[in-house]
Amino acid sequence: MNRFYGTGVAMVTPFDGSGQVDYASLRKLIDHLIDGGIDYLVSLGTTGESATLNKEEKKKVWAFTAEVNNGRLPLVAGIASNNTHEVVEAIQHFETNGYDAILSASPYYNKPNQRGIYEHYKAIAEAAPLPVFLYNVPGRTGSNISSETTVKLAHDFKNIIGTKEASGNFDQFNHIMRDKPEDFLFISGDDPVTLPMIALGAVGVISVVGNALPRQFSDMIRLCLEGKFQEAQKAHFDLIEFTRLIFADGSPAGVKTALKQIGICEEKVRLPLVNVNDEVAAKIIAEVKRIVG
Template sequence: MKKFHGTGVALVTPFNADGSVDYDGLRKLINYLIDGKVEYLVSLGTTGEASTLNKDEKKKIWEFTAEVNSGRLPLVAGIGGNDTAAIAEDVKNFKVAGYEAILSASPYYNKPAQEGIYQHYKAISEQSELPLLLYNVPGRTASNISAETTCRLAEDFKNIIGIKEASGNFDQFNQIMRDKPGDFLLISGDDPVALPMISLGAVGVISVIGNALPTQLSAMIRLCLEGRFAEAVPLHLELVGFTRLMFNEGNPAGVKAALEYLGICGDSLRLPLVKVSPGLKREIITATNKITAD
């Protein structure tokens, strides 16, 4: 699964001012990221505002993304939720050409026990024709996939190939690296901790800030994967402040403000998400200009 080493970008979904999907902006974004030398693209994860899109919109976005990408980079489709039967059916029926894996966030809101999380992914795994990446993001789901459950799933289902880990818990990262099968992928789900996670053995990041700064981020991640941490640290530290701005008023509002400044797409979102405040937008523009000018 070397194709999922390096920098993956969780694509934003550009919207027009009237709330419709901005396909011209999505085309520009995909080409911008490919030119920025990222390794793969994730369509309709959390950053893509998937929860505000209906099934027809999702299918059209997946198809459009594959068409524009035209085989240039590996593609991952985000399919998650808190109704196991519905997600398993969606995964079973996912027939969009050009995708090489599915990323599925753990169930949100209903807070299942670890056995429930295991059975949830078991049901999905049994229906999927594509490899699966688990996604642990307790800050959004209100439940954690424990290291024990992650490694149990990795051992029991060969099509579960890795996890996007966004718990921020380094003890958990250590346990996963110690106990996982050798070919199971640990991927950072948080931009600021990608560097230290790679030092533990993670294979890269699925990034938010990579939407705006693909060249800078992917260069830093490649240095880390080559073991050149002394060279990577200054780049990492420069990006940490930028990342903080991206999340000050929620994701993906911050990165969409940066993308608007860069001329890639607008900064519109679908409710309940709203644009960043004018003051934060000025800070984001200043930071984006500084990093891209260096």
């Protein structure tokens, strides 16, 4: 599973001025990320605004991404829902060609208890034709996958191979790292705290920042994984303001502003998301110019 070490990028979905998927820009983004040295791609995670794409659009984006990637990097598909039956059905009908794993965010809004979360992922694990990553992001879902539930799922289902952790709870991280199976992958889902998470034992990150700054961010992650934390710390500090800004007025609107500045795609997002405000946009653009020229 070391193909999922390092920097994965939760890719944005580019839209044109009329709000349709912009496939030419998606091709540019994929090549930009690969040329930037990232380690694997995540298609239609939450950063890809998957909640606003219909089934046919998702199918086309997944197929196009696999075609353009053409086996150059490992590829992960984001497939999630707060309806367990729906996500199981989507996984059963997913065209796996070109894909290496599935990333599934925990159910949002319903606020299931830990038994419900366990049963949700049990159903996914039993249906999935590919390895599965859990995704814990309480700030968006409204519920937390506890360390006990994460570890139980990791021990009970061999095809649940890791977790993307974005709870920000280091006590929880400690318990997962202590009790998980040795080969279960602990991955940061939160760009600003990836460095200390790797110090604790995380094997990398699934990043938003990496969309715009793949070389800078993946180089920092490699230094961390090599144990060169003093060098990595310099790069980490250099990216702090950019990282703060791209989340300051909504994600992925912030990173799409940066991507427009470097000529990858338009900043268009789909409602209910809107573009970042003018003040934040100006600061993002200034940071991009400072970092990449």
